[in-house]
Amino acid sequence: MERMQIRRSSGRRLSGRGLTVVSLLALSAAALTGCASGKATGDGAGQATATAAGGSTSGTKSNGKASIYVIGGKADDPFWSAIKRGGEDAAKLVKAGGGSVTFLGPQNYDNLGPDAAKLTLTALSQNPSAIVVPDWVPENQDAAIKQAVAKGVRVFVYNAGGVEAAKRTGGIKYIGSDDYEAGKAGGVKFAESGAKNILCVNTVPGAANSEVRCKGIADGAKSKGAKAKQLPLPSSNFGNPSAVTQAIKGALLKDSDVDALVTIGVQDADSAASAIDQAKAGDKVKLGTFDLSDSQLTRIKSGKQLFAIDQQPYLQGFYSVSMANQYLSYGVLPPQNPLLTGPLLVTADNVDAAIAGTKAGVR
Incomplete structure (x- = not known):
């Protein structure tokens, strides 16, 4: 997103052959997707796409079951499809523990900042245990993220914003590329x-x-x-x-x-x-x-x-959901901040390895 405008307030597997490493890939979290479709509407954000994996999507904080909401991009954006695939794979472990993972995204990127903020508030209204969110347009989104943090929700910033956004808003970690x-x-x-x-x-x-x-x-x-x-x-x-x-x-x-x-x-x-x-x-x-x-x-x-x-979007989705679940369940948290998923430069020298990754559905 692997996408967004402030004035309008709008908005892949390492091979043994070795892709050119521009920034080292940080350590992985425990594996965790099965999911069933549903819908959620972010007020003013257009109709959001939502997919829940596992149990109930509300009230899970009070009964001890993890309820994780992931804010992402458009459903038909191929980059975000890769992120969601990683998140869904990680959600298998959440489901096994009786919890749920719900994915929300805007219909378009014309008004991305306010839309992402409204989706964050939509997630917050469901009494989640954690929210995973990119900080695309800080001037629009930071207040909503801080509101979630103030209510005791664990927030992980991923994909956009960097470690500075996590520190500024009270997020626990940043997961993504530089x-x-x-x-x-x-x-x-x-x-x-x-x-x-x-x-x-x-x-x-x-x-x-x-x-x-x-x-x-x-x-x-x-x-x-x-x-x-x-x-x-x-x-x-x-x-x-x-x-x-x-x-x-x-x-x-x-x-x-x-x-x-x-x-x-x-x-x-x-x-x-x-x-x-x-x-x-x-x-x-x-x-x-x-x-x-x-x-x-x-x-x-x-x-x-x-x-x-x-920037390996699959890993962004996988690590973010995995880390949120492990932290909620056991207090486990990697010390690295940011937790980098890239970047890696794909050229003629290593393109065959990258092609193999796309065939496996993770790049």
Whole structure:
């Protein structure tokens, strides 16, 4: 999310062959999915998607059974599907103990900050034991997160916000990647591959994680003598491949100096690949993206894409739910904060291992 706008207040398995480690993967938590479908509505947040694993979704705090709520992205966002898969696998142990895990997400990213805050309050109204939540837009979300903490709910911040968000809001841990370091790694890779003028395409401008990704790209490029700038697009374009393609194509035709493109997510990367083809710039413009998908790996293997930066969303979902359950059940808590799941840089050198991970359904 592996996605979000402040002005509008909107918003994968290590191989023995060794993926390029940009940040070391921190230690794992105990394994824990079976789930049944349900629905919840976040007031004003659009209809949320919700899935409960195990027993009742309310009152579990008082009877000693863990009730964990996970706030995530859109149900049809492939990145969040990987996070949910990890969370569902971890939920097996929660269910075995008589507890439950419920997943909530917005219908779109047009008003992500307020929507995520309302979903947090929706979860809080169910008397949960713990809430797992990204801090995408702090100015909108922090008050809701602090309200949960003040009521004694254990909060784990994951995916976005970093350890600073956990400390600021009273969260117990941060689980996820370091978006700034991930961006720096991408910027360095571009520059070392000959790129001089990089364009960071941001379809959710203002969101904390996407902004810091583009900043990392710029700083990494600068450290190697290259430069980068951002192409901010309306968050309503997210999930609209045609609109993103045309915007990127227009930018390439307007500025012939651009020789590298990086996108904040895989859907935008597919649009960027189309834009490069339509602008007939395939022999000049290198492509990179944050996150993984089959199409990214196929292009990397064929030489049409330079890299993908993997934050391992499966592990974010798995570790977050596992850690919350272990802490609620036994007071067990890894000392590392943040608990990093990446980033890892996937290139032609290690793409086969990443492809194996996608076939297993965990990347």
